Amino acid sequence: MPLLLYTWENLLTDIGQEFPNISEFHDVCKYAMEHHFEYVFIKNENYQDMKEITFICGANINVHKRASKQLIANLVKSKLDDTPRYKPREMIKDIARDYGIERPYLKAWRGKEIAITEFRGTEEDAYNRLPAYLNHLLKTNPGSHVAMQKRSDNKFRRVFISLIASTYGFKNGNRPIIFLDGTHLKARCHGTLLAAISIDSEDQMFPLAYSIVDAKDYDNLFWFLENLNSGIGMDRPIIFISDRQIGLGDNGSNMF
Structure with missing residues (x-):
């Protein structure tokens, strides 16, 4: 055209x-x-x-x-x-x-x-609008679990999002298996995307939670798992599958 x-x-x-x-x-x-x-x-x-x-x-x-x-x-x-x-x-x-x-x-x-x-x-504008986005998300998806933290200089550090629909689906229809992984973001502001994925009854990937953090280190991984535990609140054994980078698998077994 x-x-x-x-x-x-x-x-x-x-x-x-x-x-x-x-x-x-x-x-x-x-x-x-x-x-x-x-x-x-x-x-x-x-x-x-x-x-x-x-x-x-x-x-x-x-x-x-x-x-x-x-x-x-x-x-x-x-x-x-x-x-x-x-x-x-x-x-x-x-x-x-x-x-x-x-x-x-x-x-x-x-x-x-x-x-x-x-x-x-700009990406800076998007990060500045993030608190308002999280508030709107909670209003439209009550029961969801979100968390955000800033650094001491008031710049973005990390955010966690898990929608109530994902939690409900995981508890009522999915197998007790969670895949954990992370990947570096190629955007100008960089950062790392952490994700928790489950498997539904048709063997398809089922997004459970995700987080954007400033670095893929032990502290951010532990924070991600801590919020994941708070979000899904499971009382049954869960199988975690990951590449075990920076102690990811050990953190999961200790947290849950």
Whole structure:
């Protein structure tokens, strides 16, 4: 599907046209790239109010230099909304096909990161909203078990989540087997994801609880198991299966 939007075709209406905001100006830039116009700034009184721009028609104008990472983000934003797994290499091919512009992989990757940030906000914003998310989760899933701790500098340390539906399913339909594992997160803020998985009656994986911690160490693993014990409250023997990294298996047998 072409990245060009039909609404851009009506953006240029008259000589001396003014643009009320930076967003509309970016749309005009996309239109210029699609139709091979070059544009020159005449006046910019305020960055948020792009006042006057001169467009020069040309059949073979090189518009590659105009394709900044911000403009790439604007070009692919709508498709990213529909296709979250839209890859930079696919972006490069689509932009080359629709605009005749070739951009390096790094520029496309940065453009994608900008677009994702504009959609979802930064990772720091997400962590700041975490307490509100946990409160909402408890209101909508009463009986669930959540816990969060911060470091002494008020930065995030760890969070634990186990939904009541998972606990109920484990107690009433699953085998008393829990698989414990962890994996490093590749996001910019890093951290480690710890997970407790059970097996349902059809031999399918059944998520029981998960935790995001700042490091995969003994203290965080013990904290995870402590909250897991509080969340499921089992009074029957449980079989734990893990790779036993950092004493994970021993902690489980001692805790339960």
